Structures are given as structure tokens and as C-alpha cells.
Amino acid sequence: MNGDVLVAGGADDSGIHTSAEWYGPSNGTFTATGNMTTGRVGQTATLLPDGSVLMAGSYLFGGAALASAELYDSVSDAFTPTGVMTTPRGEGHTATLLNNGRVLIAGANINPLSSTAELYTPIVLVSAPVLFSLSGDGRGQGAIWHAATGQVASADNPAIAGEALSMYTANLGSGGVTPPQVAVGGQLAEVLYFGGAPGYPGYNQVNFALPNGVPAGLAVAVRLTYLGRPSNEVTIGVRR
Numbered sequence: 261m262n263g264d265v266l267v268a269g270g271a272d273d274s275g276i277h278t279s280a281e282w283y284g285p286s287n288g289t290f291t292a293t294g295n296m297t298t299g300r301v302g303q304t305a306t307l308l309p310d311g312s313v314l315m316a317g318s319y320l321f322g323g324a325a326l327a328s329a330e331l332y333d334s335v336s337d338a339f340t341p342t343g344v345m346t347t348p349r350g351e352g353h354t355a356t357l358l359n360n361g362r363v364l365i366a367g368a369n370i371n372p373l374s375s376t377a378e379l380y381t382p383i384v385l386v387s388a389p390v391l392f393s394l395s396g397d398g399r400g401q402g403a404i405w406h407a408a409t410g411q412v413a414s415a416d417n418p419a420i421a422g423e424a425l426s427m428y429t430a431n432l433g434s435g436g437v438t439p440p441q442v443a444v445g446g447q448l449a450e451v452l453y454f455g456g457a458p459g460y461p462g463y464n465q466v467n468f469a470l471p472n473g474v475p476a477g478l479a480v481a482v483r484l485t486y487l488g489r490p491s492n493e494v495t496i497g498v499r500r
Contacts, residue, residue, distance in 0.1 A: 261311040261436035266293075266332060268315060269300035276301050276318065280332070280339070294338045297330050302351030306363050309386035309433050309487060311335075314342070316365055316380070317349035325350030325370045329380070347376045355380075359388035359489050389440065389484050389491040390430045402482055402494030403427060407467055415478035418497030419470045425496070428457050432464040432486055440466060440486040445474040445498070476500050 267290070268280035276299035282291045302319035316329040325348035330339045345365065352369030362385070366377035392403040394412070404413050407424035411417050419425055432440060432454065439451040449468040457463040466484065474480060479495035 261307070261433060261438070262334070263437040266305065266313055266334075268296055268305065268332070269303060269318070271299075271301040271321075275299065276320070294332075294336075296332075296339045297341050298326065298328055300326070304353060304355035304365070306355045306357055307487060308357065308363075308382055308384075309361060309431065310382065310384040311433060311435070312382075312384075314355065314363060314380065314382075315339070316345060316355055317353055317368070319350035323350075323370065324348070325368060343380065345380075346378050347374060349374065357488060361385040361387050386431055386433070388489040389432060389486045391482065391484055391491045391494045392428055393494045398492040398494070400495060401479070402496055404482060404494070404496050413496040413498075415497040418476075418478075418499040420499060421470055421472045421474065423470050424452055424467055425470060426465060426467045427482075428460065429464050429466055429484060429491065430462065440484050442466065442468045443481075443483050443485070444468075444471055444496070445477070445480045447471040447474055470498065474498055 265283040270277050278295040278299045280293050282293055300318035303315050303317050306314040313332040318326040327345040327348040329342050331342050332339050349368040350370050353367045356364045363380040368374040393399055394401045404425055404427040407426045413419040439454050442449040449471050451468050453467040457465040476499050478497055480498045481493050482496055483493045484491040
């Protein structure tokens with residue numbers, strides 16, 4: 261969540277490695293961190309919304325696979341075991357973070373190929389991002405306002421290209437530096453700011469610039485995506 265990259269496991273002639281390290285893009289250096297509880301190669305690594313990383317499965321020499329999994333905690337720099345998968349999974353399996361916060365784990369290039377799938381439920385279950393609407397049901401006119409005036413960007417008071425707009429959301433996590441993606445009328449907007457909503461603990465504020473070329477309309481779709489998970493869709497008014 262802090263923008264660094266976790267690199268873990270691998271194999272060479274000496275065997276399968278348990279070691280892990282951080283890569284810092286800002287300074288271009290690698291720094292050792294705690295070791296995994298199990299050597300892994302061909303595992304999946306899934307960033308969870310609470311900032312931890314799920315490491316699942318491993319290829320073993322001779323074609324076997326592991327069913328074990330573990331979590332990396334970036335605060336303690338430590339790996340700890342978590343639930344065991346129902347099926348050993350080696351190289352080629354997939355792990356997909358779902359909108360409900362669970363992880364879908366499927367397949368594997370083992371002999372024979374596996375068609376099975378299963379769900380991992382984190383201890384901290386964080387749902388997909390949420391956008392708010394004036395109706396309160398997450399649909400229709402969004403609670404999205406002109407940053408300069410504080411007035412809602414509605415059909416009666418539409419936004420214009422290049423203008424800064426603001427909105428609140430939830431479930432972006434805390435302390436992250438990777439911005440969410442905001443799409444307006446199917447076009448990606450420039451995110452100007454995202455972080456904690458002042459005076460509203462547990463909520464996030466996102467400021468973005470309305471992209472050029474968004475077609476005018478009374479109800480133009482707005483959606484936010486974070487860690488690959490899309491929010492609900494709300495609308496705003498747009499004019500040229």
C-alpha cells in the first residue's frame with residue numbers, strides 16, 4: 261500500500277527460497293525483510309485491502325505442489341501461516357481479489373491439471389469501494405460536488421471539462437499511496453487528491469478533474485476502481 265514492491269521466494273540449484281525483500285521505486289534499492297514460513301516458487305501473491313499480502317501455494321521439484329498459504333504483514337515485516345487450501349496448487353494457479361473482499365483461488369499446472377477452485381476469507385473482510393448518492397441507495401445522482409462551490413454537480417448545476425470535483429468514498433484502506441481510478445462517462449479522470457475525509461473518520465475523499473471529451477448529459481456515469489475492484493455507479497450532470 262506504500263508503493264513499494266514485495267519480492268518473495270524463487271528457486272535455484274540450492275533449492276526453493278524462503279527469503280523476501282522490498283524494492284523501493286523511489287530510491288531503486290532492495291531491502292531484506294522477514295522470511296516466509298515456507299519456501300515458495302510459482303506461488304500467487306495477492307495484496308489485500310487491509311495492506312497484508314496473501315502468499316498461496318508453491319511448485320515443488322518433481323511436479324508436486326503445496327496447499328499451504330501465509331500472510332505478510334508490512335507493519336511487523338513478518339510472515340505468518342494462514343488457512344490451508346483444500347487442494348495443493350503450484351505454478352499456474354490464479355488468485356483474484358473479489359468485490360466482497362474474498363480471494364478466488366483456481367487451477368494449477370500440476371499433473372493432472374486442476375479444474376478446482378476455492379475461496380479464501382481474510383480475517384479482516386473489506387468490501388469494494390462505495391460511492392454515495394443523494395438518494396442514499398448508491399444509485400442515481402451522486403453525492404459529488406463542485407470543489408470550488410460545494411454545490412452538487414447535478415443536471416441543474418452541471419460540471420464542465422477540466423473542473424475539479426470532489427466526492428467521499430469508503431473502503432480505500434488507510435496509508436496507501438496508489439491512487440484509485442475514477443472513470444466519468446467511460447473516460448479516466450486525473451485524480452488530484454485522495455486521502456482521509458477531514459472530520460469523517462473511516463471515510464476517504466477523492467478530488468478529480470472532469471476529463472475533456474466526456475459527452476454532455478443529465479446523468480453521466482461515474483465509477484471508482486481500487487485494487488482492481490470497481491465501486492457502484494452513480495451519475496453527475498455534465499455540460500460543454
